[in-house]
Structures are given as structure tokens and as C-alpha cells.
Amino acid sequence: MQSALLPTLLLPTLAAPFVYLICKRSSKVAALVIVLTCAADIALLSTTAPYILNGASHRYVESYSWIPVLHSSFMLFVDGISFSMATITLVLISTAALFSINYMQERKGLAEYYTLLTLLSVGLVGVFITSNLMLFYFCWELMLVPSYFIIGGWGYKEPYRAAFKFFIFTHAGAVFVLLGIGAIFMVTGDLDIFQARAALMTANPEIVKWILLSLTAGFAVKMAAVPVHMWLPDAHSEAPAPMSALLSGVIISAGAYAILRVSLGTVFPAVMSTSFGGQFLHGLAVLGIVSAFFGSLIALVEPDIKRIIAYSSIAHMGYVLFGLSLFPFQEATTGTVLHLINHAVSKGLLFLSAGAVMRQLEIRDVREMGGLAGQMPTTATTSTIAALSIAGIPPFACFISEFLIFVGAFQTIGNDGFYLIPTALMLIAAVLSLAYALRFVGQVFLGPAKHEKVSDVPPFMRLAMVVLAALVVVLGIWPTFFIQLIMSASSFLAV
Amino acid sequence: MIEILDVSSPIIVFVSSSLLTIPMIKKLREREGGKNALKVSWFLAIFIAAAIGLANLSLRYYAQTPLHPFLEVTLTAEPLSIFSSTLLVDAVSIFMATIFTVVGAIVFMYSVFYVDYDEELSERYYSIMLMVIGCAIGTAFAGDFLTLFIFWEAIAAGSSFLMLYWRTPKSIHATLKYLVMIIMASAFIVYGLSIVYALTGTLNFWMVRHALMALKDKRLLEIAFIFIAAGYSIEAAVVPFHMWLPDAYTAAPASSSAFFSAIVDQGSYYVLLRVLIYILTPSTVLPWTHTFAALSALTMVVGNLLALTERSVKRLIANVCIADVGYNLVAVTSVTPLGIMGNLYFFLVGGITTALSFMAVGIFNRMGYETLDDFSGIGRKMPLTSLALLLAAFSFAGVPPLAGFIAKYLVFTSAIEAGLSWLAVVGVLTSVVQAAYLLRLINYMYAKRPREEKGIEEPRELLALIFVLVAAVIVLGIYPTIALNLINPVIQQLPFVP
Numbered sequence: 001m002q003s004a005l006l007p008t009l010l011l012p013t014l015a016a017p018f019v020y021l022i023c024k025r026s027s028k029v030a031a032l033v034i035v036l037t038c039a040a041d042i043a044l045l046s047t048t049a050p051y052i053l054n055g056a057s058h059r060y061v062e063s064y065s066w067i068p069v070l071h072s073s074f075m076l077f078v079d080g081i082s083f084s085m086a087t088i089t090l091v092l093i094s095t096a097a098l099f100s101i102n103y104m105q106e107r108k109g110l111a112e113y114y115t116l117l118t119l120l121s122v123g124l125v126g127v128f129i130t131s132n133l134m135l136f137y138f139c140w141e142l143m144l145v146p147s148y149f150i151i152g153g154w155g156y157k158e159p160y161r162a163a164f165k166f167f168i169f170t171h172a173g174a175v176f177v178l179l180g181i182g183a184i185f186m187v188t189g190d191l192d193i194f195q196a197r198a199a200l201m202t203a204n205p206e207i208v209k210w211i212l213l214s215l216t217a218g219f220a221v222k223m224a225a226v227p228v229h230m231w232l233p234d235a236h237s238e239a240p241a242p243m244s245a246l247l248s249g250v251i252i253s254a255g256a257y258a259i260l261r262v263s264l265g266t267v268f269p270a271v272m273s274t275s276f277g278g279q280f281l282h283g284l285a286v287l288g289i290v291s292a293f294f295g296s297l298i299a300l301v302e303p304d305i306k307r308i309i310a311y312s313s314i315a316h317m318g319y320v321l322f323g324l325s326l327f328p329f330q331e332a333t334t335g336t337v338l339h340l341i342n343h344a345v346s347k348g349l350l351f352l353s354a355g356a357v358m359r360q361l362e363i364r365d366v367r368e369m370g371g372l373a374g375q376m377p378t379t380a381t382t383s384t385i386a387a388l389s390i391a392g393i394p395p396f397a398c399f400i401s402e403f404l405i406f407v408g409a410f411q412t413i414g415n416d417g418f419y420l421i422p423t424a425l426m427l428i429a430a431v432l433s434l435a436y437a438l439r440f441v442g443q444v445f446l447g448p449a450k451h452e453k454v455s456d457v458p459p460f461m462r463l464a465m466v467v468l469a470a471l472v473v474v475l476g477i478w479p480t481f482f483i484q485l486i487m488s489a490s491s492f493l494a495v
Numbered sequence: 496m497i498e499i500l501d502v503s504s505p506i507i508v509f510v511s512s513s514l515l516t517i518p519m520i521k522k523l524r525e526r527e528g529g530k531n532a533l534k535v536s537w538f539l540a541i542f543i544a545a546a547i548g549l550a551n552l553s554l555r556y557y558a559q560t561p562l563h564p565f566l567e568v569t570l571t572a573e574p575l576s577i578f579s580s581t582l583l584v585d586a587v588s589i590f591m592a593t594i595f596t597v598v599g600a601i602v603f604m605y606s607v608f609y610v611d612y613d614e615e616l617s618e619r620y621y622s623i624m625l626m627v628i629g630c631a632i633g634t635a636f637a638g639d640f641l642t643l644f645i646f647w648e649a650i651a652a653g654s655s656f657l658m659l660y661w662r663t664p665k666s667i668h669a670t671l672k673y674l675v676m677i678i679m680a681s682a683f684i685v686y687g688l689s690i691v692y693a694l695t696g697t698l699n700f701w702m703v704r705h706a707l708m709a710l711k712d713k714r715l716l717e718i719a720f721i722f723i724a725a726g727y728s729i730e731a732a733v734v735p736f737h738m739w740l741p742d743a744y745t746a747a748p749a750s751s752s753a754f755f756s757a758i759v760d761q762g763s764y765y766v767l768l769r770v771l772i773y774i775l776t777p778s779t780v781l782p783w784t785h786t787f788a789a790l791s792a793l794t795m796v797v798g799n800l801l802a803l804t805e806r807s808v809k810r811l812i813a814n815v816c817i818a819d820v821g822y823n824l825v826a827v828t829s830v831t832p833l834g835i836m837g838n839l840y841f842f843l844v845g846g847i848t849t850a851l852s853f854m855a856v857g858i859f860n861r862m863g864y865e866t867l868d869d870f871s872g873i874g875r876k877m878p879l880t881s882l883a884l885l886l887a888a889f890s891f892a893g894v895p896p897l898a899g900f901i902a903k904y905l906v907f908t909s910a911i912e913a914g915l916s917w918l919a920v921v922g923v924l925t926s927v928v929q930a931a932y933l934l935r936l937i938n939y940m941y942a943k944r945p946r947e948e949k950g951i952e953e954p955r956e957l958l959a960l961i962f963v964l965v966a967a968v969i970v971l972g973i974y975p976t977i978a979l980n981l982i983n984p985v986i987q988q989l990p991f992v993p
Contacts, residue, residue: 069836070905134904138895145894148934152942160942164934171892171930175923182908182919211917374665 183191332408
């Protein structure tokens with residue numbers, strides 16, 4: 001297979017106008033076309049798997065001529081990490097599309113909605129499979145614009161307000177990323193992350209330091225790390241449920257991925273041996289702890305069903321930041337990427353389930369809910385699976401990855417005593433996440449029934465939730481496939 | 496060998512056809528049917544003739560062996576005197592002339608379909624527009640300060656007529672304001688140039704440059720620079736000399752706002768670029784970098800803040816034009832090859848995008864929608880025009896994959912390269928402000944409920960022209976190599992500046 005990745009991006013781009021036209025006739029078929037496109041994309045990606053697992057560099061690369069004047073070529077690549085992230089993204093997009101069939105059916109303008117969803121998949125997948133920073137930035141913003149319109153056009157309350165906040169915050173972050181990218185180009189004359197990494201090693205560490213800070217600050221906004229998290233609760237809770245699932249599942253993970261790939265993977269090695277390198281990682285750990293505690297504590301007291309989950313996302317990005325701060329320990333980094341995947345699936349499922357509950361009850365205050373387990377058995381089961389996974393209970397997905405992060409943390413303590421207290425704090429935060437997960441399940445699904453004549457959701461919504469729930473369990477019991485893939489990218493992680 | 500006729504043929508085409516247009520259109524008006532088709536084909540013929548002239552010139556220019564990058568063409572073989580006018584052909588001037596002709600053609604056609612307001616005057620309107628395009632091309636090919644000055648003043652005179660077109664109190668006020676500023680600017684420039692002439696004994700670009708490089712005592716030059724810089728800054732609407740621009744652009748008919756932003760604006764940036772970088776090159780001639788860095792930061796901040804408070808959409812876009820001056824200046828200040836590349840790319844993209852948004856706003860204005868409140872829910876009533884304005888707004892904000900992003904990327908990167916990182920930071924932060932007010936416009940268009948739900952029929956011919964520019968914005972964003980290949984010769988020539 002000579003070219004697998006370009007079609008991966010072209011397919012959804014070209015599908016977008018067709019989705020629009022088909023949706024004018026039948027929105028159900030349009031959603032199924034999206035599912036098919038995602039499936040075809042996954043198939044295309046899978047053809048690269050042998051190269052990743054068996055190739056010498058554990059990497060599959062494609063290059064096309066693009067802007068030679070700026071030394072930019074259209075570089076696409078996958079390694080284990082990119083492959084896993086891209087696959088999970090496509091899975092989530094297809095379940096979001098499936099879920100939308102019933103969830104969105106009474107809404108207006110579905111043709112635009114599904115078209116935007118298709119375009120979103122281009123940006124999202126593109127972020128994970130390019131190694132050219134210019135193209136990366138293209139995709140980075142391409143995932144912002146459709147999200148803005150989806151939140152604004154089909155959200156709740158004052159959706160364009162939330163969408164505006166989302167756009168301005170993340171765009172402000174993005175321009176700092178742009179500054180960083182421009183500076184990398186200036187210093188190295190190259191925009192390919194692998195070339196730039198080598199070239200940065202010989203650059204002036206004082207400049208590299210600023211590049212690193214600027215890039216990381218920009219990515220942290222997307223990741224919604226405290227104190228730049230303010231956009232997240234509004235955007236995630238006002239968006240329609242399928243979009244919330246994507247926002248919480250993939251878009252903020254893209255921020256974490258970018259920190260790993262660009263900040264840590266490309267720029268950081270140049271300053272790793274300096275004292276600033278250590279301070280930078282410690283800073284990430286502190287940010288992680290603050291985010292984890294902040295998110296968990298608010299999730300414990302928040303009454304709005306979707307805001308609980310939104311704050312829990314902030315908490316989980318805290319774990320991820322903490323995991324990233326253990327760079328370059330292999331267990332920790334593997335655990336972090338695995339956690340991104342597991343969190344994406346679990347949180348996507350949780351948001352879809354919350355959407356299902358909201359749709360059937362038409363309220364969003366958890367204090368007014370209760371006893372839904374009998375009335376909505378499927379939703380209750382999937383929600384419980386998702387909540388337990390979020391809480392880090394075995395055998396569900398997030399347990400393994402959190403466990404790996406902690407293994408990495410204990411290893412790191414041996415080298416760097418600083419991590420002793422942060423690790424202890426992170427363990428406490430993990431207990432907090434159990435608390436809010438149990439509160440969520442307890443208040444919504446257990447206890448006496450407070451509403452009568454509530455039925456479970458229509459079949460496509462159930463299908464979407466069951467698929468994700470099955471994935472959460474499978475990833476929890478048999479994570480080997482992804483662990484293997486992520487480990488194979490160690491040639492990139494090893495410094 | 497390039498003769499004077501090769502260089503001046505596009506200018507001659509525009510200026511002579513501008514004179515012929517008045518009787519032509521008058522005759523046409525007396526005819527019964529098929530008026531529009533004839534009118535359009537007459538104008539198309541003019542632009543095609545000019546384009547052929549330009550193509551001939553650039554073919555001959557690039558076919559020279561060996562290539563003389565900076566070719567001076569004079570009327571006589573020997574310069575008659577030091578005052579004799581010179582035309583200059585290099586990659587920059589060819590690029591600018593191409594922009595003026597191509598973008599000018601689209602904007603011009605838009606006004607042909609748009610101006611049905613005051614038929615009586617329309618022939619003079621077209622004629623003046625053609626003259627301004629001709630003079631803009633003349634500016635691009637000017638090889639000495641005097642020629643540059645004459646062509647530029649002709650543009651200003653023509654522009655003021657276009658502003659006056661409606662003869663309402665508002666437009667008379669705006670025109671007066673513009674004229675006062677421009678006359679002051681001319682006075683400054685003439686005074687500055689007289690000092691330069693006294694110092695160097697010539698007005699030819701390269702001779703001035705050489706004489707100034709050899710100059711020991713630069714105090715007098717600094718005074719001259721202050722006047723020249725102020726003069727050209729007024730013409731380019733650099734803050735604090737920007738106040739004429741929003742009035743002037745909004746008082747004019749929508750079709751000429753698009754025309755100003757595409758031709759006159761880009762022309763004034765070109766003049767800044769030519770004078771500041773090619774002639775008063777920093778470090779060898781005069782270190783002006785910090786002055787203009789400060790002006791550039793000020794322009795970005797003020798332009799964007801003014802736009803933030805603006806309620807009228809047309810004025811909002813006019814303020815974006817001011818902010819664009821600031822972004823262009825960032826690249827000028829950097830004095831790097833990358834910066835010049837960014838500048839030239841910005842001229843093209845900025846011209847296209849501002850013209851595009853003025854054209855879209857023009858359609859809205861014709862339907863009676865002026866302020867942000869009027870624009871409520873317009874996205875549903877006029878989906879195509881709104882889509883065009885939306886894409887223009889995202890391009891302004893520098894969101895990829897639209898062309899505005901590449902322009903901003905080049906500009907900011909050049910600032911970092913020149914060691915002016917603080918300017919790049921100011922640039923990206925004001926760019927976020929820009930995104931904020933443009934998103935507010937989009938919010939009005941798509942989020943708010945319209946006052947009445949009824950759909951409105953959109954004018955098809957105007958939309959077709961608008962979507963040509965939309966396509967350009969998208970294509971130049973995804974595959975900028977097309978334009979960058981045209982700009983690349985400029986960068987290759989830089990080390991040979993005589």
C-alpha cells in the first residue's frame with residue numbers, strides 16, 4: 001500500500017457535500033454514510049498497521065509536495081500513538097453519528113449538522129496523522145470551526161455564547177501555538193517535527209525555552225487545564241450530546257496529544273538536560289494536580305448532569321497532565337496515551353448516556369432525577385459502566401491506564417523525590433473521582449423513581465451506547481492491542 | 496529588449512479607455528435592448544487588452560538573457576535631464592500590476608452590476624475607476640519619486656470623485672476629510688522630497704539610494720524622512736493618521752468601497768514597501784525600524800479596538816482595513832525576505848478578502864441592512880451572501896485553511912525572524928481581538944432570530960463575482976504555492992537591489 005493516509009483525509013472531505021445532499025432526503029442515511037466513511041477510514045488506517053508493528057522505524061510515512069518555498073511538505077505519518085488516537089476518534093465520530101439519528105431527529109438544519117460533523121472528522125484525524133507543523137495547525141483550527149458551529153447551531157440555553165467562549169479561548173491558545181510554530185521555523189528552517197527535533201538540539205536553549213512555553217500554553221487551553229479551563233464547562237454542557245462526547249472524548253485529548261507530540265516530543269529534548277527541563281515537568285505535574293482536584297471537587301457538588309461530566313473531564317485531563325509530567329518514562333507515557341483513549345471512550349459514553357437521560361426527562365438537574373434504572377435499563381447499564389470506568393474501577397478501561405500512570409509515577413519517585421507528594425495527591429484525587437462517579441449513578445439511576453412514564457431511548461441511541469460500553473469493557477479486559485501499538489512508538493519517545 | 500511601450504501599454508489601455516468610456520456609455524444608453532451585454536463586453540475587452548499587455552511585458556521581462564532584475568525604461572535612450580521620468584520593471588512591480596488588473600477586473604465588474612442607483616452619472620463613475628486602475632499600475636511601475644508622486648496624486652483625485660458620487664452631506668463631508676488629509680500628505684511628501692533632492696541632486700530611486708548611502712551627515716535626511724514617512728503613512732491610513740478611512744470608505748457606494756480596499760489600499764501599502772525597504776533600506780540608509788514597529792503595533796491595536804466598538808458592518812470592515820495596515824507594517828518593519836514575501840502575499844489576499852467582504856456587505860446594504868442588529872438572523876435569509884461574508888471573516892481572523900492564515904503566518908514569522916518577537920505577540924493578541932468581533936458579527940448573522948422570516952432573493956450576477964473571490968481565498972489558503980511561486984522571483988532578486 002503506497003498511499004493510505006491521504007485518502008483517509010480526502011474521503012471525509014469529499015464525502016461532506018454528498019452527506020449534505022443525501023441529508024436533504026433522509027438524515028438517517030446521511031448518518032449511516034458518516035458511519036461508513038469512518039469505517040472505510042479505519043480500514044485504510046489498518047493497512048498501515050503492519051508497517052507500524054513490524055517496520056524498522058515503527059512508523060509509516062507519506063509525503064506530498066505542498067509549499068516548497070516555506071520548506072513545508074504535506075507530510076502524513078502514523079505511528080502507534082497516532083494510529084490509536086485516530087482510530088478511537090473515528091469510532092467516536094461514528095457512534096456520535098449513530099446516536100444523532102434519533103437524538104437530533106426533531107431538530108432543524110440536520111443537513112448542515114451532518115456536513116459539519118463530517119468536516120470535523122477531517123480536522124480531528126488530520127491532527128493525529130501529520131508530522132508537518134503547518135498542516136498540523138491547519139487541522140488544529142479545522143477542528144475548531146465546525147465545533148463552533150455545531151455547538152452554536154444545535155446547543156442548549158444560549159448556545160452561541162458558549163460557542164463564542166469556546167472559540168475565543170481556544171483560538172487565543174492557538175495563536176500562541178502559531179507563534180511557537182513560527183519560532184521553530186525560524187530556528188530550524190524546517191516544519192517537520194522529526195527534522196525539527198534534531199535541529200532544535202543545537203539551538204540556543206534560551207529560545208527553545210520560550211518556544212516550549214508558548215506551545216504548551218496554547219495546547220493547555222485546548223486541554224482545559226486549570227486556570228484556562230473556563231470555556232470547557234459551558235461548551236461541553238451546552239453542546240448537543242454527540243458533540244459533547246466528541247469534545248470531551250477527542251478534542252481535549254488532541255490538546256494532550258499535542259503536548260506529548262510537539263511540546264515534549266519535539267521541543268523538550270533540547271532543554272531536557274537543563275534545569276529548566278525539570279522545572280517544566282514539575283510545573284506540568286502541579287497543573288495536573290490542581291486540575292484534578294478542581295475538577296473532581298466541583299463535579300462532587302455540581303447539580304447539572306452534563307456539567308458534572310464536564311468537570312470530570314477537567315479532572316481527567318489533570319491525570320493526563322500528571323502522566324505527561326513523568327515524561328520520558330515509558331510506562332507513564334504509555335499509560336497517558338492509553339488513558340487518553342480509555343477516557344475518550346468512557347467519557348464519550350457517559351456524555352451520550354447523559355444526553356439520553358436529558359432527552360427522555362427534559363430536565364438536567366440530577367437532584368430531580370432518580371430511580372431511572374428500572375425505566376431506562378440500557379441507559380442505566382451503559383452509564384454505570386462508563387461511570388465506573390471514569391472512577392478507575394477494574395475491569396473497566398480507565399483502570400488499566402491509571403494504573404500504568406501510577407506505576408510510572410512510582411518509578412519516577414526513585415529518580416526525582418519531588419514526585420512523592422504529587423503522586424500521593426493524585427491517589428487522593430482518584431478516590432474523589434470514585435465519589436462523584438458513584439454520586440452520579442446513585443442520584444440519577446438509583447433510589448425511588450421520581451418520574452412516571454419514562455421509557456428507554458430509541459434503538460439507534462441504544463446501539464451507539466452499547467457499542468461504546470462494549471468497547472469500555474473490552475479495553476478494560478484486553479488492553480494489550482493498544483499497549484503494544486503505543487509501546488511500538490517508543491522509538492519516538494526514547495530520547 | 497523592453498521598450499517604453501511594453502511597460503506603459505496597460506497604463507495606456509486603462510487611461511485611454513477611461514476617456515472613451517464616457518461617450519461609449521452615453522451612446523449605449525440611447526439604445527433599446529441588450530445594453531448590459533454590450534456594456535459588459537466593452538469593459539471585459541478593456542481588461543483583456545490590459546492583461547495581454549501585462550502578460551507580454553512579463554514574458555519579455557522573464558525572457559531577458561541575462562536577466563536584468565531591476566530594469567529602468569526611459570522615453571529616450573539618454574536621460575534628457577535629471578528630471579526625466581523613469582519606469583521601473585522588476586518582479587515586485589509586475590506582481591502588483593497583476594493584482595491590480597485581476598482583482599480590479601472582478602471588483603469593476605461588480606460595480607457594473609451594482610450601480611443602477613444613479614444612471615446619469617454612471618459613465619463618469621466607470622471612467623474614473625478605469626483611470627484609477629491605470630494610475631495604480633503606473634504607481635507600480637514608477638521608477639522615480641516624481642512619477643510615483645504624480646500617479647499617486649491622480650489616484651487620490653480619482654478616489655475623491657468616487658467618494659463624492661452620491662453627493663449626500665455625509666459623502667461630501669467624508670470627501671472633504673479625505674482631501675484635506677491627502678493634500679496635507681502631498682505637502683509633506685513634496686517637502687520631504689525637496690530635501691532629498693537637495694541632498695542627492697536626483698529623484699531616481701536607485702540614484703537617490705546610492706547618494707543617501709554615501710551620505711555622511713544624516714540629520715537632514717532624518718527630517719526629510721519624518722515628512723516623507725508621515726505623508727505616506729497618511730495615505731496608507733497608518734494610525735494616528737487613519738481617521739479619514741472609515742468615513743471615506745463608507746460614504747462611497749459599496750462597489751467603490753470594494754474598489755478602494757482592493758486597489759487604492761494595496762497601492763498605498765506597495766508605496767510604503769517600495770520607499771521604505773527598497774530605497775530607505777534600514778542599516779545602510781536609515782534606521783527607521785523602531786519608529787515603524789511602534790506605528791505598526793499602534794495601528795494593529797487601535798484598528799482592532801475601533802472595530803470592536805463598531806455597530807455598522809461596513810465601518811467594521813473599514814476598520815479591519817486599518818488593522819490590516821498594521822499587519823502589513825509588521826512585515827515591512829521586519830525587513831527580511833520572508834517579510835517581503837508575507838507583504839506581497841498579504842497585498843493579494845488582503846485585497847481579495849476586503850474586496851470580497853465589501854462586496855458582500857454591499858449586497859446586504861442594498862437590501863437595507865446596515866448595522867449589526869439589522870444583520871440578525873440574516874444567515875438564514877440570504878444563505879449564500881452570508882456564507883461569503885463568513886468565509887471572509889474567518890480569513891481575516893487568520894483561521895486556516897483560508898488564505899488570511901498564510902498571510903498572517905508569514906507576517907508574524909518574519910517579525911520573529913527580525914528579532915521583533917514582541918511585535919509578533921502584539922500581532923497575535925490583536926488577531927484574537929479580531930476573531931472576537933468577527934465572531935460577534937457571525938453570531939448576529941447566525942444565532943439571532945431575524946425580524947421577519949421571509950427569504951430574500953440574492954442577486955445572481957453579483958454573487959457569481961463574489962464567489963470567484965471566495966474560491967480564490969480558499970484555494971490560496973490550501974495551496975498557497977500558486978501565489979508564492981509568483982512572489983518567489985522577488986525574493987531571489989533582493990540581494991541585487993542596485
